[in-house]
Amino acid sequence: MRKILTVGTIFVSGIAVATLLAVVFFSLFRPVSYAQTSPDVKDDQKMLVILANFKDTTVLSPNPEQVLKTMDLVNQFYQENSYYNAAIDRGIKVTGVKNPDRGADVVGVYTLPISNDCSFSPVAGAAISAANNDVDLTQYTGVVILAPFNCPWSGTDFPVTLQFAAKNGPVSLFVNEAGLPSPYTDAQIEPSAQTIAHEIGHALGLGHADMLDCGDVALAGTCTDVPYLGYFGIMGYTVTDIDAIQREVLGWLSSSNIQTVTSSGRYTIEPLETASNGVKVLKIPRVTSKIKTQYTVDGSTETCDSAVSTACKYPYFYIEYRQPIGFDTRLPSKIFTGALVHIGPGGPTALPNP
Structure with a gap:
């Protein structure tokens, strides 16, 4: 039976984070060979x-x-x-x-x-x-x-x-x-x-929300990209809110909404659904100068040795917190009891995924 990346607690490079409900991989842009133009994501x-x-x-x-x-x-x-x-x-x-x-x-x-x-x-x-x-x-x-x-x-x-x-x-x-x-x-x-x-x-420039199937391990060295199976957002297959990574891409999160975490500690985040200037997202590098990550997706094995390496497709964990507000009332109740974690390239300057 396929494991859906559901675990209890995650430890990322020595950084303490909250309860992990799921890890979902997002391919942020369509793999097109020509320039993609999108409407202004801040206009009607x-x-x-x-x-x-x-x-x-x-x-x-x-x-x-x-x-x-x-x-x-x-x-x-x-x-x-x-x-x-x-x-x-x-x-x-x-x-x-x-x-x-x-x-x-x-x-x-x-x-x-x-x-x-x-x-x-x-x-x-x-x-x-x-x-x-x-x-x-x-x-x-x-x-x-x-x-x-x-x-x-x-x-x-x-x-x-x-x-x-x-x-x-x-x-x-x-x-x-x-x-x-x-x-x-x-x-x-x-x-x-x-x-x-x-x-x-x-x-608007978004690709599909996918899932990484890593078998019995939350995030293994060899994972399979399962298209459309991103359960926690409209770009997967549910009419629920857009996740933190894609909101950052669209420019809907301000700098005050995102805190980059580089050291262990306790951090407080607000629900992603609420409009405020508070911290809603923790952005955690998966790779540091002391840690190298090797993973295989679709048969291609790559080693990430830097959070900004072009070989590192998914160098960040994004920690967000969902509550039953607005369209997220459609999510299962267990989602609201802890943090939701996605991995992705981060930022609107991310390169299209091949």
Whole structure:
């Protein structure tokens, strides 16, 4: 049976830390070979939802209000996670242009002149062309295309912003595609919001939350990267809060929220979910001048001899503390009794993982 990296107490380079619930590996950026541009992670994300059918599919047309409720939940998620506060210009929100008090504007349903297709570009091009006559696309940051895809995924995104020749001039948009539930009932709102929020996370520059399976040992020399199995965040497979590493990448944690620990001692951290200037994260180097770490991931063995070595993909432990606040009320109660530990490269300057 697979061990899910759950242990009692962890000792890291002689630094005393709290109870460890899990260790999760995060691949922070998609391994793309071209420049990836993302929207400003401190500005409002102006979203347009395009409802579409294919010429060879017939589904019930969703009630636009159900779609708006879905996007309202996406907006609530990102406001909470970015510590949104308009008065101090902090965080982001997801809104419409015509409906600035809702999570998006909604247009359609359009019947696209193509058959059901899992390829990204044909669907994106057809849907945006259909909506181009009805809306000013230059007013939006991103587009979500909801269609009855018959594909092996619930949602997908293109890893760079796309350029379109809109009726009001050229426009650069990030584009996500997600399956259109039929019928679109209240029960479908949260699962759809989870998919869309996950894909928007990619547009903001985040990769998937994975897990390192190290067998019977909490963190062994040989571990297997298990994709998507990061249980404690939206970039894994639960509609729960973005973790500390990814909040640092997005610039949503201030310098006062992160304490780098280099000596043994007792440290106090606040819940990650609360908006404050207090310490929320302990950042602990896994490697010092006296310690070398060798590990194997996907068959590649590397030795880290410095916390800043390019060979050291995951040189930091991040210690965070979760409480049942906001979207984290969906986590199991045992998560709230101790610290949560992730490993990762740390900081927005981390290199893409190969």
